[in-house]
Ligand SMILES: *[C@@H]1O[C@H](CO)[C@@H](O)[C@H](O)[C@H]1NC(C)=O
């Protein structure tokens with residue numbers, strides 16, 4: 001609903017209001033009416049096709065218990081004589097002690113951030129009360145009993161097979177530094193794919209796009225970088241199209257790669273890489289809108305801004321249309337979603353493998369302008385909220401049965417051993433007024449708040465997929 005835009009007009013009317021009393025009375029009553037209408041539009045939102053009125057702030061009641069604020073009280077142990085050399089070099093500030101503990105491989109708190117194998121989530125074992133529970137940060141096993149390898153991933157819901165497919169970086173190899181100044185890396189192995197009906201039990205479908213072992217000039221040569229693969233389905237060509245960040249060891253290639261398959265489980269046929277619209281492109285994502293138009297969004301100009309533009313109808317290339325958004329804000333790891341006609345996005349800051357503060361953004365039109373609302377994280381403690389729960393956004397999954405409810409998917413990177421990076425999945429809801437809006441119209445916030453709730457242990461509501 002575009003009611004909100006209409007309120008910009010009275011601002012100019014107010015300029016005349018002082019000159020003549022009768023005009024001013026008319027104008028003010030008009031403003032009053034509009035304010036009432038505005039309030040109404042905040043509370044009631046017209047449902048796009050059906051024309052059904054529903055509460056704007058009201059997402060599914062089944063999700064409500066997940067919106068309880070859960071605090072974390074972690075005692076930081078007194079400093080010890082010995083820290084790992086890497087942690088010692090950084091000279092932590094007092095306020096970032098918990099972050100420093102997180103980055104310190106030999107921290108006494110290591111088990112909090114990277115719980116060991118004993119606590120692994122194993123869907124094949126009778127988990128009793130913990131069945132279907134997500135434990136952000138714990139090792140998560142697939143149906144073969146191996147840790148899931150789908151980092152920087154995204155999920156495709158395949159309507160034809162009523163199955164979720166989770167694609168991500170398969171990083172089950174040694175972490176090393178290509179040279180002294182190089183970031184920690186794992187050679188390309190490929191894109192892992194896992195399938196599930198319940199979003200908890202994941203079957204390994206294998207590597208659906210594999211590294212190139214021999215040809216050093218190939219984009220997928222193992223010495224290169226393949227990050228953040230995302231797959232969408234094209235209704236017209238009936239193809240599954242994968243987009244990914246393609247780079248060289250030193251991140252100078254800064255390109256996107258495209259691959260295509262007839263089946264969600266591959267094998268994907270790698271087509272090419274390019275710099276979209278002629279610009280450097282690092283962290284990226286793909287978003288498919290309700291009308292079937294898909295968009296590429298990527299960090300560009302050395303990660304200082306994001307670019308967004310529609311793909312061609314077959315999803316195999318970008319078009320010439322591109323908009324610069326969040327210019328100068330230095331954001332990466334974009335994760336887009338849509339709710340009641342408004343576009344939302346979660347991004348992270350740019351601090352390499354170290355966690356930082358997430359921000360939520362919103363836009364009426366996907367091409368912008370985009371506005372920054374603030375930090376969506378709720379619960380945990382201050383450091384949890386300032387580090388996106390020690391993780392970085394990668395995807396936001398809509399839950400088809402639960403309107404306004406989403407799963408926020410993030411990566412808790414372990415730069416010392418990247419294959420052991422963990423997944424942080426948390427409930428995300430849209431509703432209520434944003435608490436740090438940049439723009440107000442007559443005192444009314446323009447955007448709904450995006451909230452990501454911390455939970456040590458949580459699960460989706462019972463039989464959530466059947467609730468429509
Ligand atoms: C499951 O939860 C119930 C009720 O909260 C509790 O009584 C029971 O001991 C729990 N069972 C296990 C295996 O944890």
Ligand SMILES: *[C@@H]1O[C@H](CO)[C@@H](O)[C@H](O)[C@H]1NC(C)=O
Pocket residue numbers: 179181248249250
């Ligand atoms: C990456 O950078 C390092 C150091 O600047 C250099 O020695 C190396 O040759 C570069 N590698 C590639 C593949 O460009």
